[in-house]
Amino acid sequence: MAGPALRAVLGGAPHLVAAAPTVTVLIAERDRLPARMASHFAADGTVDGYLGHGAFVGTAIGLGVGMAVVFALVAALSARSGAVSRWDVPRGTIALSWAVAALLGVTQFSAVAVNLDHPDGTGVGLPMWTLLAGLGAAVVAAVIGWLIAPPTPVADREPASVVALPISATEQVSWSHTTTVVWLPVLGAVLLAGGVALTVAQAVGAGVALILIGALFLLHGRVRVTADRRGLTVALGLMGFPRVHIPVEDIASVTAADVSPASFGGWGYRFVPGGSGVILRSGPALIVTRRSGRRFTVSVDDAATGAGVLAGVTGRTC
């Protein structure tokens, strides 16, 4: 198995490499750049924001290093739980990292290049082709990243078998567990309050967006997972709504494994290619493969017992 250190390097390094030309030109060609640089461009390519030279350098370095750290962590951690999708998500994460790095690298470099030999950045335009070039570079980089990234061994992507709970024909079995996370609803409440404040302060667009995100975080403070004859039910929030239900007829196989939020790119109700999940924390999780092949993951303590119940009612383990 490829080590997490290798994955971290493959995920993080492209962002440092992509930021390097921009930072080099910013510093080496200091004399040819205006003190106030055009830094933000509208959809038609005309300038609509400015940044001082020093701030531009700081932003370029900060963005490069920040993205490198985030993608290094996500690339390394996501490989710990490859069973959340039948696709190779950890490998795809590295390809995505390369694509993002290429896009950012090309557009940032172009944004600096158009400022060269300009007195003060006024009237500078970013041609549309630079964005297209960035997207093209992203596609090429994604392919190279995919080819270089170590494939996750199939054994890591296939769910391990689980011992089915023996259930007699007349017996009814119900397994349930509630996961409570404090920081998600607290964050949700803060965002909600910020959203209300912004809405009152007439910034309605941003305000409503914050209110929606806050409400979403609030929902994820409590998740109740139930496994019984009906199948798997995952109820979010205090109201138990919205809920995800996978009927027993739709369950092809079931397992329990340790997962990391990095596999899903974060916490909450998440989607990745070939799967989805409700992830409140890293650790034990119940993973159900549907008949379509898509997987659904929910992080929950004692997941092995829940998986055993589902395996018992479906009569299938793997």
Next chain:
Amino acid sequence: MLIRVDPTRTTPLADQIAACVRRGIADGSVNTGERLPGARDLAASLEVSIHTVLAGYQQLRAEGLIELRRGRGATVRGGTPAGRAEVIELARRLVEAGRRLDLDDEELVALLKEAAARAAGGAVPPRP
């Protein structure tokens, strides 16, 4: 928390539900402060009546193992030693085993007193 009931067994369904929770507390798989499934949810899950679930929860409350509060549902009582649930469960099994041997309640109590006296190292009271 794993709860399993079998309507074909002679034990009442409410007792079966209570026994599952008790065993969960005793073996540590159900922790202090943990919330039991809502009565309505559990009833639907097990395909039993909500009154059956509530009767099971009432038993557990009477034994001092859980708290029932309006709106908050049933939670495992704070400070409840897992040992208490285990003792209650053992007592039930002792009674069941005694019934199979046609021991009456007085004889069971006498047996318990005898065992307690032995454990304390004191004199064994005469058997009735």
